[in-house]
Amino acid sequence: MVTFAILASVAVIGALGVVLLRQPIHAALSLVGTLLTLAVLFVTLQAHFLAAIQVIVYGGAIMVLFLFVIMLLNIEHERKEVQPWLRWAAYGVGLVAATGLIVGAMLDPRQAPDHAVVRDTLQGGHPRLIAEVLYGEFMLAFQLVGVLLLTGMVGAVALVQRPRPQRTSAMIDERRKERASDALEAGGR
Amino acid sequence: MTGDPVSWAALAPFLALAGALVNGLFGARLREPLPGVIASVAVGAAFVLSLVAFATFGERDAGVGVRLWEFMPVAGLDLAVAFHLDQLSLLMMLIITGVGALIHVYSIGYMHGDDGYARYFSALNLFVAAMLVLVMADSYPLLFVGWEGVGVCSFLLIGFWYRQKQNPDAARKAFIVNRIGDAGFLVAMFLIYRTFGTLTISEVNGAVGGFAFGAAALTGIGVLLMVAAAGKSAQLPLHVWLPDAMAGPTPVSALIHAATMVTAGVYLIARSAPLFAASPDASAVVAWVGGITALAAAIVAFAQTDIKKILAYSTISQLGFMFVAVGVGAYWVGIFHVLTHACFKGLLFLTSGSVIHGLGGEQDVRRMGGLRRLMPVTAATALVGTLAIAGVPLLSGFFSKDAILLYTFSSTLLADHGSLVLYGLLLVTAFMTAAYMGRWYLLVFEGEPRLTAESRAKVHESPRVMTVPLVVLAALSVLIGYVGLPSFAFPNLIAPWLQAATASVPFDYPPVWAEWLLIGVAVLVAAGGLALAWWVYALQSGRPVTRFGSGRLAAFARNGLGFDALYRSAVVGPSEGTAAGLALLDRDVLDRGLAASVTTAGFLARAITLLQTGYVRNYALAMLAGAVILVLVVVIAGVRA
């Protein structure tokens, strides 16, 4: 109970940080904090494998990517709002959404399962069990994810390519002239 | 087509229809007088067919049926286009095609030089075709087809000179008033089907015997048929269209509004004779409407100053006589008067057409007079017609009118419905008929000429193509009456012949001496009327005739006894008011409303474009809000369930 309270508070504070912090680096680091907290929460929910994956993939790969881009592009902090009403509208919608979801969750009290039973069943989210389901029941989904990752790789590479200059005949002539003048200069010296 | 010559008469309407089509489609390319010749030949051929059929019909006691093709074979009703040729229909066909052919020939001369020469003959032929279908039909719906057809042709021909506004107005008036009658016809047909289960006339007539005498169903049907007849035959209160119909060319007035179409109502009742014979109440309605109409129209005729309007009211009055005849149960007498009236009224109209033509368009009798010397043939034939209609002995009108008087006097069918009062009414009307017709003749043809200068310059006798039909009709007016001599003393050919096709009603014949007395009374009445006319209009030979009726009663009579004014205030006024109100509604409310909705739509469209800001975050906000709402609804509603 206490564990959960502490962990939940940390997660929420981290989330608020993402939203409210000015500097992008600060916000990204705040998100990392939240993600790690979430990983711990996974552990309490008998999903040890998932927690590990969360840390490795999210924290180790995705956030690193984010930080690289932020630093590379030298993103500054934002300027003034153009539409102030949007902020308040967003808060309003958010409040409604949160209340609604919480109410929805509360309205459906379930019998908390027996911890021992769950531990035996899930075995801490053992990789073997996940693999059995993934390669069995969800085989199609697994293959599709593979395709998706391939597409992502190709797309990412294609997106960051610098456009190659077109080699028109005019440019080839110009290039030859440059090389000739360079050779002349070099030969002259 | 069988080998029976009587059935060949079924071709007659198609001949007339062919003539109408030729003239209608190609008339513009044909030069005068070719369209007129084509039309006359078509009707003449139809007349020959009718004559052959008439001659070969002989002593048969049943009609000949000619079935052409299926029309409406539905469950419970098997309507076909079929003709029923019996004595009644053959006689009517002879009248239609015979008088019709004469009038077609006359029109060749009368319509000479008119722009719509071919159109005229096309419509006239079409009329003959429709009228033939009407009298040959073996079922009420087919009769109604002919009924409507003649109405349409009447409309086309009344409004023939459509460029002057009053002519199409008159045509419309005729059509609309006729419509009221047609409504009665339709309801009557519904009732007939409901009562008898069939619409074939011979079957209906045969089934009447199964009903009680004076049954309510029969009375209802009879009254409704009378409504229809009143519309078509211009009886009170649906008579208002006939005087206005004089706007059409005079031959049209002669053929349609004197000899044939207006007698369709009488024909309808004679055709349904068994039904009327079994319902004294319906017959009483028929007779009394006819009687009152006859008297009222005669009063109005006195005050008219248009040469054709006098004859128009006279026609209404004579039709009233015919209705009295069929009302008291003397069906053959009514048809007999149709026959004689076709001859002398057709003649009278054609002579007035000759006068109008000869004077270059003048129609006011106050500007005529003394034409006997200037147009001798026309005057002589007009005199014959006048004497015939007045009921001078030995002319046709005498025999038919006298028969009507006799049978009205001795009716048993309407003995409880005031048949004697009717007799008196008719007697007075006969007196007035003689008087106003005498007035007509004297004002037009006798005395000192009161012509205008331009009429005086143009006046001429009409060409032979117009005067020959006049002479033929005059001869007929004299001779045709001899088929219907008073049966108590002389051989009567027409009565037994027609009675087989209509119905036989018992009459309370007075003794022979009384019948002679009645004839004498009728003669006296006619003579008295003519004498009165002579005294008022001719004896003032030295002084110019000034008595045209200038008192208030005369003015009231001249306006048709106020019927037109009544219709105007009761029907036309409110209709026009409603139409104006609706137009206002349409223009101000609906049109403005539509314009407003257009503006509103534009406003809404512009308002909606405000949503398209182009900012991604606005769109994202909208998406989020929508998604939240949907999810919440599902979650909470689902959870609660």
Add this chain to the structure above:
Amino acid sequence: MVGTEAYVTLSAVLFTIGAVGVLTRRSAIMIFLCVELMLNAANLALVAYAYQWAGTGLLTGISGQTAVFIILAVAAAEVAIGLGILVAIFRNRASTDVDALSEVRL
């Protein structure tokens, strides 16, 4: 042991914070970050329910975690592509201001 509702409540809170962040932040990178937050909130909810349903049977329980596993993979691919697009845009305009990128007009 805390009930499932607590975890779901936490997930809801994190999700809405992320949504508000998406709407409020103006830089494209920051919006992306908030989207990642939302994804994680969803993952948490899934794992919580997996725990809840594991009491009834293995398949139900383990399916939730497998789903999270797949979502993680998808998120990774998505981030790669998304950042690639961002870089491409930044090359063109030298700014990641979303409002300035308002060419998505219907």
